[in-house]
Amino acid sequence: MSKNPFKVYNDKPTTLDGIYSQAEVGLANRNSGVLLETLALDITPTGSHYLLNHFDVPLLDAENHRLKFSGSFREQLELSIDDIKALPALTMPVTMECAGNGRAGISPRSHSMPWVYEAVSTSEWTGTKLASLIDQACPKNDVVEISFTGADYGYDMGEPHFFGRSLTLAQIKELDILLVYAMNGAPLLPQHGAPLRIIVPGWYGMASVKWLTHIEALTKPYDGYQQVKTYQLKMHKDDPGIPIRNIRVKSLMVPPGVPDWSTRKRFVHAGEVNLVGRAWSGCGVPIETVEVEIAGQWRTANLSEKNDRYAWQKWTYSWQAEPGVYVLRCRARDMNGNVQPLDPPWDQAGFANNAAQQVNVFVGLEKSKVGPLS
């Protein structure tokens, strides 16, 4: 081997290349991704949980915050944070993923936040069951949907609006939605929706409205921008679209070895390499298998049990790495038989790309032969 073969390998351009605009980089500077190395942990470190905020973070005063129920409810509740904290509390680890995760892998790419793999995280959320509270407010017989509105406000495609979403009464009954005031044992952070948000486990993140101010019982379908104008899977611009809901089956690995600062290509020493990652699917469906592709061969990983319905599962694979250049991939299959595709599924807005992750690695000599600094 020459003096530093990793350098030669690293100097070659990657296959995933693109040209991005200042606006996309601006979004990437605001909307932060999880650090993939923290996938080794069950719970994403606070502050490393991915963020996708459409508008500015509203800096709300928890003490004076009120959650207002309006529309076709028999009880027009108005609750303080203390009122909500006095209700039965529940803590639940939930894996959340942004519907736009993987957008950078779709060609041609839609102009929006250019996520590659990093818009997924798991936190422990504490709150009270939303369904019980909706029951308490008692929707009248004419109610078709319940809408949830945040304090975050701005423009999208020329339309000003508060961020809002809706759910049917049946969805509220089926999904284990939490009305949340704490994250990882601490009060919600401003950027994660303080003082109050919902968490809709198993659905992509857009449903988990932050900075929640209003819950309204509607007698006709909700037509808010973030429900009807976006977050729809569309094959082309004029496609009416299918609403995005359940998270698709997916897996990620902690990129092994050590990175190059700017290319993020990886150097790995030959010998035993413990690959580790996470796998998850929508609505609490457990993972059946995770496979790792090394040198064109798919191998079955060890998969941890599903301990928490809505949290990802850990997988590991012990790789006896020999010197060379590799593209590693991983893919999961869930208990419903859904499998990750190898190529990105097409969607004109770049939503729900669950194609298998690719990690480029260069395997050099064994550590014992060259020391830690080679």
Add this chain to the structure above:
Amino acid sequence: MSKNPFKVYNDKPTTLDGIYSQAEVGLANRNSGVLLETLALDITPTGSHYLLNHFDVPLLDAENHRLKFSGSFREQLELSIDDIKALPALTMPVTMECAGNGRAGISPRSHSMPWVYEAVSTSEWTGTKLASLIDQACPKNDVVEISFTGADYGYDMGEPHFFGRSLTLAQIKELDILLVYAMNGAPLLPQHGAPLRIIVPGWYGMASVKWLTHIEALTKPYDGYQQVKTYQLKMHKDDPGIPIRNIRVKSLMVPPGVPDWSTRKRFVHAGEVNLVGRAWSGCGVPIETVEVEIAGQWRTANLSEKNDRYAWQKWTYSWQAEPGVYVLRCRARDMNGNVQPLDPPWDQAGFANNAAQQVNVFVGLEKSKVGPLS
């Protein structure tokens, strides 16, 4: 006015335009910036503090972590986190800024993390004085520098290394450096250097080594990659360069009004607009004045007193906004007479750009005339 003049304004391309590579976007997805709206707060919310990590975050075990002193010390200390917590503790708000902040504004831009404005934050750091501990270890007479090495390891330009930096004994005596184990009243987060780091107040962030494992007393100048190969101000590639140290005088404003999701252009209602921002300079030098430019005229902002030596100062300006299109700017002057330039200072690696921030706003009709949703 037509139906939605903001849309017409917002559809025009910005002057700050660029073409970015996948590698730059990848860095932006990892290295998260502060949310500029949180500049309204004295302390940046935990998790919104900007991050610039050269390599992967090492996930260290606090309980078994040891800080080792080596080289030309009379006392070869080896300290646990509990040993360090038993030393006199100090909590200090410190404004930290990445040396690469503003890189996206420099043309031609160097390939690295494409920060625009958002690599600056203020946290309350808790730890013990580094100078006292170095005294305790007692450097011998032949010592010229002390080096600080982290557990983060990887490649840059083909060179593998642990992240490390050095300081002279005189610098350690002069600067109020803290050996830190807590941030905003909670244990350090993994991505911010857990379980132990240093904070070098008043200097750009590269000096504040994270995941600290070794302190070494050197009898010849330190030649670590991050000290001699980068973090130098250079006019051209072959320029020997000037080491980057003190933070340059700078100010930022909270972008007023509400944003468009993807362009981040702002809509503001006519009437009184309370502009608010922060200003800071290196090594605890107080700010003398902050000026705001509106419609080509510079106006003096109200400046808060300097309460904490190393924390930014708040400024405000009440603007009677009339309908129209504006580019707002702000600039600060410090007590040493340093003023922010209007155009970016040249540096071939895009370091230390403290040019005045520009915020594009469209001022529409008064809120009372059109309601909140226009």
